[in-house]
Amino acid sequence: MEGDWIEIPGSGGASLLLFTRYPDVCCSNAYLVRTPGEIIVIDTGADEAHIASIVAAICAANGEHPRDVSVLLTHCHLDHAYGVIRHREWIKSSRIAVFAQEEGALALEAGDPHQTVAEMYGREIEPVPVDVHLLTREDRACGGERTVEARGRTVRLSTDRVQVDDETVLYRQHVTYQSGTTCTVYYMPGHSPDSIFIRIGEHLFIGDILFAASPGIAGLHRWDCDHLCASIRAARLLLESGEIAFCWNGHGRGLSVSDTLMALGSLETEAEKLKGISAFDPDRLRASVSYAWDMLIEAGKLFSVIGGRLYYLSYYLEELGEIEEAKKYRDLLQNDAIDEFLTNFSTFAGEFGEGRKIEIQFVLKAVQIVGKIERVLGSSPNNPVLDASLVRRVRYLLTDCLSTVYGLNERLNDRNIDLAGCLEAFVARYNDPSHLDDAMIAAAEDESAFLTALAARIANPVIFEETVVSVEVCPRPLPVMTDPVRLCDGITGLIEDLAATGAKNVVITVAGTPDGATIAIASDALHPDWPYAGIYERRFARCGGRCAIETRGGTTWIEVCFACEDALCTSGPAPRPT
Structure with a gap:
């Protein structure tokens, strides 16, 4: 937000006007630097009101004392450069010179929807001329000085390099305007191939480097993990040199040097984990949007069940006179906070559905909600009273959101199992909750343990007694590679969804196929247009299964197919429920 001009130390009289915003993927910060002979705009942002404020500030500053105006872009992504694209005719008529690193300059001049990430915003852009190409390939290879003309003014560029370590070189370019104003730009690729830092005096404008490992940012067109780490x-x-006093971000607030160094340390740790991510392109964006919708539905269901069971438990414990125990379980999970997060997300989803938010905003909102819920869950103790399957499904839901956005297929707990034996044991346990009663009997001599076992029994009622679950197994063993806990949790959720719609029976058939093994799940409540098909396709894919209705x-059934991991797989036709 526009405020007072700030003097920039070590700049020879330059001052800074901030146009900072709450972090927003659709519009960056902008910074106006005023020197005795020049006005430099660092990034323009993309919001029209934001851009109008910048234009008004330029006009006001030049009304006092006319100066040449130039725009320096930290990189050419649309949220930073749209003002240059949208108002190119005004920029041309006002003789404003545009500076960008060579890769970004070429992308802007070509109207490249990939490098500018305009495609991720659903926008088409027109080519825009860039007057000065900074830190070109030739500059970096040869160094030295060159002079360019920019809107009738002479600009001198002087390039050199600093050896950071055995593998890393920092390229820098000193820019001297005709007015005598100077600044230095540093080549910092990774977030994009054209990312630069801009230094004026003791202030450093660092673009989006600190966000480069964030979900929905990492993997953008020509994002490069190795370059980012370098x-x-x-x-x-640069920051440890002692020459920088303050850093200004591309989004959000500025940071002290010490805070920036700390953030860079965290960024480096996160970046090292992302070397296997997929490109975050329009296809990945659409998959992430689809998952975000699913997550909103599933999170609402799961937390409603967990919260309802805890309140149910608290009520019965109070009836039994166990007031302290009742309060403990009522406060076990911060349900009010989670409800607020999900309500906020639901409202945002409504705005997205109405066209007031765009896809990338919706996905990043989902990521933000995931982070908030994870922090609440992280502060809540694991408690044996909570249904372990429900808690695991919540955690899968949250971690899978990030995996979907990053394009990671993390199957860390897969192992070779006998699918037939696994599902026989699962159905037997599902149909027999007596282990909860056994726990109460075993704890009869220990009051504290007994209260915990009693609470677990009350909190885990047999809700769907009217639904009969059975399993039919063809010749065995049927070895497959999967995560058995996650697979059974997925089937548990499926049974619960079917039972909630009035299913009287659920039949699970397991058989070998020529390619591996298949699970067929049939129910009188299933129909070809069953609304949760997409959710379960993604859920079973995380277990290594291909799921389809x-x-x-x-007869309608859900089929989950697994590839054979062992020669012992039994060839035969896929099971067809009867």
Whole structure:
């Protein structure tokens, strides 16, 4: 937000006007630097009101004393450069010179929807001329000085390099305007191939480097993990030189040097984990949007069940006179906070559905909600009273959101199992909750343990007694590679969804196929247009299964196919429920 001009130390009389915003993927910060002979705009943002404020400030500053105006872009992503694109005719008529690193300059001049990430915002852009190409390939290879013309003014560029370590070189370019104003730009690729830092006096404008490992940012067109890690090392050297007093972000508030160094350390740790991520392109964006919708539905269901069971437990414990125990379980999970997060997300989803938010905003909102819920869950103790399957499904839901956005297929707990034996044991346990009663009997001599076992029994009632679950197993063993706990949790959720719609029976058939093994789940409540098909396709994919709804001869079933991991797989036709 616009405020007072701030003097920039070590700049020879330059001052700074801030146009900072709450972090927003659709519009960056902008910074106006006023020197005795020049006005420099660092990034323009993309919001029209934001841009109008910048234009008004330029006009006001030049009304006092006319100066040449230039725009320096930290990189060419649309949220930073849209003002240059949208108002190119005004920029041309006002003789404003545009500066960008060579890769970004070429992308802007070509109207490249990929490099500018305009495609991720659903926008088409027109080419825009860039007057000065900074830190070109030739500059970096040869160094030295060159002079360019920019809107009738002469600009001198002087390039050199600093060896950071055995593997890393920091390229820098000193820019001297005709007015005598100077600044220095540093090549910092990774977030994008054209990312630069801009230094004026003791202030450093660092673009989006600190956000480069964030979900929905990492993996953008030509994002490069190795280059990012090298830029982090170069940035650390620059900040530890003692020549920088303050850093200004591309989004959000500015940071002290010590805070920036700390953030770079965290960024480096996160970046090292992301070397296997997929490109965050329009296809990945659409998959992430689809998952975000699913997450909103599933999180609402799961937390309603967990919260309802805890309140149910508290009520019965109070009836039994166990007031302290009742309060403990009522406060076990911060349900009010989680309800607030989900309500906020639901409202945002409504705005997205109405076209007032765009896809990338919706996905990043989902990521934000995941972070908030994870912090609440992280502060809540694991408690044996809570249904372990429900808690695991919540955690899967949250971690899978990030995996979907990053394009990671993390199957860390897969192992070779006998699918037939696994599901026989699962159905037997599902149909027999007596282990909860056994726990109460075993704890009869220990009051504290007995209260815990009693609470677990009350909190885990047999809700769907009217639904009969059975399993039919063909020749065995049926070895497959999967995460058995996650697979059974997925089937538990499926049974609960079917039972909630009035299912009287659920039949699980397991059989070998020529390619591996297949689970077929049939129920009188299933139909070809069952609304949760997409959710379960994604859920079972995380276990290594290909899931689809099949209909034949008036019968509908869910089929989950696994590839064979062992020669012992039994060849035969896929199971067809009867």
